[in-house]
Amino acid sequence: MSEAVETTVDEQDIDLTGANQILDKYVDFHGALMPALQEIQEFYGYIPEPTVHLTAERLNIYTSQIYGVLTFYAQFHLKPRGKYIVRVCMGTACHVKGAGRIAETIKDRLGIVHAETTEDLKFTAEYVACIGACGMAPVIMVNDGTYGSLTVQKTDEVIQKYLKMD
């Protein structure tokens, strides 16, 4: 179902200057919604709710319509995301080779499942379909780094490595 996002208190305090500057480029320019949202996401790391209302107001598009777009495309994130995005491949090859256990391990160590973020905003887990490295299944990616032929123990090592980094 949809991610029903509640506005958190800190979201109210979000500095909209960045979003305003981005939107400056897109007012008076038809069909600007997608690129504007992409840039906003790049800037904030996700799409904070106040920027959605701002976008609605400045581009004169219904908030509901923007929400429709945001929930339709998987590329948009409505919640803050961690510094490290842990993509767990759930494609066929990885599935057969035990992706379930890998996901379990991550849940166990970091306390997050698909689309969840740790409270300290360090990790976000995402379950994805084949990432094209079936030869080394099961595979995870942490940001741009790929880790293959994983076991529970190897997964643990990867997690520990990132836990130690800022």
Place this chain on the structure above:
Amino acid sequence: MVNLTIDGKQISVSKAATIYEAAQEAGIHIPVLCYAKKLLPYGACRVCLVEIEQMKGRLIPSCTTPVSEGMVVTTTSEEIKKVRKTVMEFLLVNHVLDCPVCDKGGECDLQDLAYELDSTSNRFEGEKFDLPTDEVNPLIERNMNRCVLCGKCVRVCDEIVGYGSYSFINRGFETKIATAYDRGLNCEFCGQCLSMCPVGALLPRPFKFKARPWQLKEVDSVCGYCGNGCTVTLGVLGDRVETIRFNDKIGVNDGNLCIRGRFGYSYVNDQERLTKPLVRKDGVLVETDWDEALQVVSDGLLKAQGGQGVGFLSGARLTNEEFYLLKQFAKTVGTENVDHSGGECYKGVTEGLKQTLGVAASTATFPQIDKADVILAIRSDFYETHPVVGMVVNQAIRRNDAKLLIVADKKGKLNKLPGAKTLLSKPGLELDVLNAMAKVILDEGLAQTEGVEGVAEFQASLANFTPEKVAARSGVDAEALQAAARQLASAKQGVVLLAYGLPYQGLNKELATAAANLAILTGIPGREGGGLYLCGEKSNSQGAIDLGILPQNGGLGAQAMLAGASNGKLDALYVVSEDPLSSYPDRDKVAQALEKVPFLVVQDIFLSPTAQLADVVLPAVSFAEKDGTFTNAERRIQRVRPGIPSPGEARSDGAIFSALAGKLGNNLSFTSAAAIFTEIGKDVPAYAAIGFNELGAHGKVWGGETLSPASRKLVAVGGGTTVEGEFQLVVGSALYHSGTVSTKAKGPLAVLSEAYAELGREDAKDLNVAEGDLLKISGNGAEIKLKAKVDNRLPKGVVFVPYHFADAEVNRLYKGEPAVSVKISK
């Protein structure tokens, strides 16, 4: 025209028609789900598939496919049935089948389709939806488990209402209709979406479990609130109006309504309605019978007429027939002191339009707005006062690319419509902006001056209204003003809109005159398509003017009557269907008059604050109990029909006047509303041409769809004056309410239950005020306290207060000026 064959029948239809429309015209039934007459073609549900001989091999959606010459269409075959059945099966995979507890039962398109297609089993099995129903809002129950994703709610809220509450969210199986962030609905609550929903996914909550549709008696009448004159079909069970039924077959509103029309009916059933006459004895109002009440009233009026005289203050929600009887009754009493709606707010029509165009009404009809290419809305409240005309404006813009210009002191919904150009002026200086636009049009040689009187004098009067000077005074950008003037001048079918009513008392004559000047200079009045519209606040504001509920032959106007009552120059006031104490500007003046006047009669449906001061209170009836006609703001005379009996001993205003006149020796009893209507024709020539029984499905517009002005005379009007001081208070109507009566209606109250003081964000920040904080607002020697509402509609320095709520007493501050200088503190 295009010729085609449908199911062997030869048909000839307009070439703009779709196959579905052609079939309908020929009386051939094709099932549909996502099609709606008033929405753009969509083609999502595939229930309406047909076969076309020329396109063999696939089935074609009839609702989106235009007809073409020689087409041969088959609407039912085994294959079509099979496909439709499959479509049904897919819809029913996830649809909960809770018909026994669904209020749509009996008029559900999905039920009907299942019946028609004999869908009893399903080859597919799937998870049923189990979504929470939206219990947050008070008026529209949303149960998305029943939704068939036809998209009508999404489309109507965008295409017609222009609000945009909904969209499709998510993908695949999880697709559903939701509001932004999937929260509870929080919108205008016009209910257009529920009127379009083919299933029970959107239902009126106040009607929940009240009745099955077939138990309801349907009575077509006219909305009792504003001058838009929308058709409302009362859904009556026993002696109660239980709902308003969807009806797009008759009237001028295409089945569209605003919250007041759709959800504002409950007051007619209210327990607090007056059911017996009341007479003051030993200082208290006590119930009595009609004999005594009428005797006291006629004695009191006779005595007063023998002394300093009687005055009549009427509201504008009586029928034309009742207005006629009121007038005759006043004559019987021997007075010309008759007025309505406070006596000032309508002067834009009776004086402004009269002195320029020689008519006292809008020059065209609402459907013409749809075809306009340029629309000028003066005072953005138009959307709030006449929401359904606002919807027509929205359609003109979205569908027909009309350009919208707004001259107003605050922003509103109209400003958000695509491409709207807003000239935001300081309160009261809209007048200067209109004058400056006229100057630009004249100076640049864009004016149409053939047959126009007073051009030279008028042009000379505008020296002080150069765009630059007006820009400096009003805050409007000079170039934007010039551009707007040029755009209006370029209109082939221009529309000028101006609403009036009790909370808009200042500069009415002047604003209307300036609007008429502009209209004349741009060739608008009398031209087919487009026109100048002055729209009254109440359901029969225009009728009150047409019937002459005005001071004539030296009679006193409302304000003079109030003054007279205060200083001993009038011995009786007779107030009909109006609550001056709550709604007229300058509460103190009104209170003094009502307290001092020796004899006060109030005729109303509730014991209003005014009625509480009366010597006699006569129980009258609501619009839902009346028989007669209303004339809306485009001069359309429409039938008002009684749906329910009057409570207790309440009598219609007309019946009361007849009875009283009879007591005073004037026989005013007529056998029917039709008979009175015929009499009206003798007094009001424009009505003579119209027969009561000819008022068909769309009423009759007096003077014709396009009214030719009797004159085209430019009249100079001076500018407004800037209100000094840090804050300027403007009062007005809020979308959810109309006059004071809607404050007795549960629907509107559920959305807006009390007055507020609205501020812009900047001011709120400076004052350190948050939404809901209690504010002290003082000015004109009075102070009131109201909760703050903060948003981005108001420019800096302007505060808005809706005028409907008696207990807010905003009329202690507001004395009829365009804006009041006030101080605000926490």
